């Protein structure tokens with residue numbers, strides 16, 4: 001398929017990998033932020049292809065993984081009500097809350113439905129005027145325009161039975177937190193190409209200037225990621241720190257203006273708690289006060305709910321790139337994709353799930369080689 | 370979650386205030402909201418995320434990058450340095466057989 005096959009070309013991938021091996025004269029630690037990129041890197045074995053000098057650590061870029069446990073609890077509380085149809089992206093159903101997950105509520109008779117798009121939830125609300133329809137509005141900047149547009153269109157349609165449980169997170173404040181951490185080993189970042197498709201990459205320029213760390217906006221196919229890594233290694237070897245754009249076929253400096261406009265009209269920046277990491281100032285989005293009638297937290301009175309995370313899960317360290325999933329004692333033992341202890345084991349884009357799928361036997365493979 | 374898939378815009382229509390498009394992804398066709406890509410025309414490739422097109426793919430930019438990459442690939446075939454390496458071969462096999470879009 002166009003725009004996919006050519007970026008999976010093995011000859012080009014090999015050439016780029018060789019270029020990276022040849023260029024890297026010392027060890028470098030790079031982080032990809034986005035879980036979709038983590039998945040590609042693991043799936044195609046890119047971490048092994050590029051040699052030993054370049055280490056890839058995986059960032060907090062899976063919205064499913066960073067949604068705090070109390071938000072999952074709020075979703076469960078709302079979805080348990082008999083008058084509610086709760087609509088969610090599929091990934092969120094198996095994320096463990098304090099007591100259970102959304103699948104359990106569905107199994108117990110709750111009306112929990114999986115949607116591919118928030119507009120499906122709007123459609124469900126139109127078809128069921130006597131029920132409250134709540135959409136679980138999570139995601140990064142990539143998903144924010146669609147979730148905002150659903151609220152906007154629901155208001156245009158005059159719907160009074162549609163609301164969103166919003167827990168949106170933003171990427172640049174999380175990178176800033178990682179860079180400010182004295183433990184951080186990361187020397188270069190691959191910025192998430194789809195987040196930047198929406199937001200542009202001007203925000204990353206400020207981070208580059210402040211922290212003197214190279215950032216390259218990268219795509220999602222193997223060749224995209226190899227090229228982004230090659231660009232980062234070249235910068236590091238030259239002693240440069242710039243923001244560069246590998247994914248120029250989709251990303252512009254300013255980003256998608258109509259998408260940014262709707263996000264600004266419906267949402268406002270707010271402090272957000274990240275699962276495993278804690279509170280990050282101005283790191284998320286919430287509904288503007290003028291959209292209070294569409295705010296499920298207000299409608300169902302769940303604003304104040306709090307919860308504790310399970311202590312055995314080290315996802316905080318994994319999400320900050322300080323530990324690899326295989327370093328977790330629970331990994332592939334008490335924590336598996338079938339029975340996840342923490343959110344990074346749930347989503348296919350979570351680092352723990354990606355390692356479970358592609359690197360469970362990594363240690364033995366390395367020994368054989 | 371931030372999964373976005375490229376597809377070809379094969380048809381557009383306006384229903385009320387909404388501009389929608391039919392987008393072809395390999396063998397599948399889907400209806401997609403075009404609110405964020407008012408400039409997209411039939412024949413363009415768009416990147417689709419949760420039912421909305423979030424960008425119109427820039428053909429010239431893609432062509433330029435691809436030619437550059439192809440050039441790198443061509444140079445490399447003359448250099449057999451890593452030809453026999455097993456991990457490389459296995460990983461490239463995975464690339465060759467890669468099916469799912471993520």
Ligand code: SF4
Nearest residue numbers: 313315328335342352
């Ligand atoms: S393997 Fe499971 S318990 Fe360990 S960090 Fe990952 S999600 Fe948490």
